[in-house]
Amino acid sequence: MLPLAIGAILYVAVWNVVFLSFLGLPALLFALCVPAWRRHMLRQPRRFGALGLVCLSVVGAMSCKYWLDAADDRERNPTLEQDVQVEGLPLPAGARLHLRTVDPLDQYDQPQSHGLPSLFAAEFSAPHPIKGVHVTALEMYGAPYVKLRLASDQVVDGWPCAGDTWVTFDIDDETRLQPERWRFESCTLVANTELGGLTWPSGSHVRRYGEEYELRPWGERERVVLQGMPLSSPTLTVKLDKQQKAVGWEAQLDERTTFGDWQYLRLTRVRQDAPHTLMFSPNKGDPAYNLRTGETQSAGHSILQRSPDGAVLWIKPNTGLGLADW
Numbered sequence: 001m002l003p004l005a006i007g008a009i010l011y012v013a014v015w016n017v018v019f020l021s022f023l024g025l026p027a028l029l030f031a032l033c034v035p036a037w038r039r040h041m042l043r044q045p046r047r048f049g050a051l052g053l054v055c056l057s058v059v060g061a062m063s064c065k066y067w068l069d070a071a072d073d074r075e076r077n078p079t080l081e082q083d084v085q086v087e088g089l090p091l092p093a094g095a096r097l098h099l100r101t102v103d104p105l106d107q108y109d110q111p112q113s114h115g116l117p118s119l120f121a122a123e124f125s126a127p128h129p130i131k132g133v134h135v136t137a138l139e140m141y142g143a144p145y146v147k148l149r150l151a152s153d154q155v156v157d158g159w160p161c162a163g164d165t166w167v168t169f170d171i172d173d174e175t176r177l178q179p180e181r182w183r184f185e186s187c188t189l190v191a192n193t194e195l196g197g198l199t200w201p202s203g204s205h206v207r208r209y210g211e212e213y214e215l216r217p218w219g220e221r222e223r224v225v226l227q228g229m230p231l232s233s234p235t236l237t238v239k240l241d242k243q244q245k246a247v248g249w250e251a252q253l254d255e256r257t258t259f260g261d262w263q264y265l266r267l268t269r270v271r272q273d274a275p276h277t278l279m280f281s282p283n284k285g286d287p288a289y290n291l292r293t294g295e296t297q298s299a300g301h302s303i304l305q306r307s308p309d310g311a312v313l314w315i316k317p318n319t320g321l322g323l324a325d326w
Contacts, residue, residue, distance in 0.1 A: 021058035075102045086116045087177035094125035127151035131179040157184035196238040196246040213240045223254035230254040260310020261292040
């Protein structure tokens with residue numbers, strides 16, 4: 001704590017000196033213009049000379065630092081005057097670039113042209129094609145992602161992605177400047193896109209997980225019905241394969257629902273991991289109820305039922321299924 005306190009005191013003291021110097025220098029210059037004050041100062045030349053020298057030194061040093069920082073900022077945020085190719089990444093004339101460094105060597109001591117390989121963001125004056133789509137901006141703050149801002153609604157890797165939103169790709173340090181090796185990660189869907197048996201509202205997202213994709217709606221929306229289940233749409237997740245066919249989904253019930261002999265309350269979790277089956281996971285305080293036997297099943301267990309007849313295939317603890325209790 002003591003070193004931290006000393007550091008804070010020194011920090012405050014330095015900035016006080018800077019602040020007083022920027023006030024003191026013009027005050028001294030103004031005093032020299034007033035005859036009575038000037039005569040008083042000339043009677044004590046050493047005192048006021050030293051004060052003026054301190055103020056002038058501090059103001060000069062801070063001004064020099066400001067101009068050097070401004071020059072460095074201009075160099076690290078240039079506007080291209082002609083088209084440039086940085087490895088596999090094309091950059092057009094007029095693009096506003098943001099570089100981490102302008103040094104001739106990168107972090108691996110390898111030569112680089114004007115720091116361009118250290119690019120981490122860019123804005124384009126007109127829609128510019130990268131990886132087959134037209135974009136207005138690029139961001140790559142580091143692996144594992146790079147983002148492109150779409151100029152308009154476009155199909156990216158087979159997915160209808162909304163214009164003026166970001167599409168994200170997987171990258172690593174070796175592929176960050178090689179768009180042909182970027183792998184689609186996520187984007188915002190075009191409003192009212194039909195996928196997985198549902199119409200997706202504005203703001204819905206698709207995200208890749210391995211060889212599957214998850215779709216999620218965004219914001220408030222009326223309930224949806226999927227395979228006869230009334231679902232609360234903000235919690236809905238639909239898994240699709242590469243062919244955009246639904247391979248599973250997960251959501252919460254939007255109302256009390258009877259399936260087979262079991263009755264489930266609103267907000268009970270329900271999911272489909274395999275065709276022709278549905279798995280229900282009761283929440284704490286909302287047990288499932290068997291209408292035929294009167295049996296109840298509380299949180300901590302899940303019930304797998306066959307669809308469409310509702311026959312129970314098994315009842316198992318959530319711990320063995322990798323599910324968390326709610």
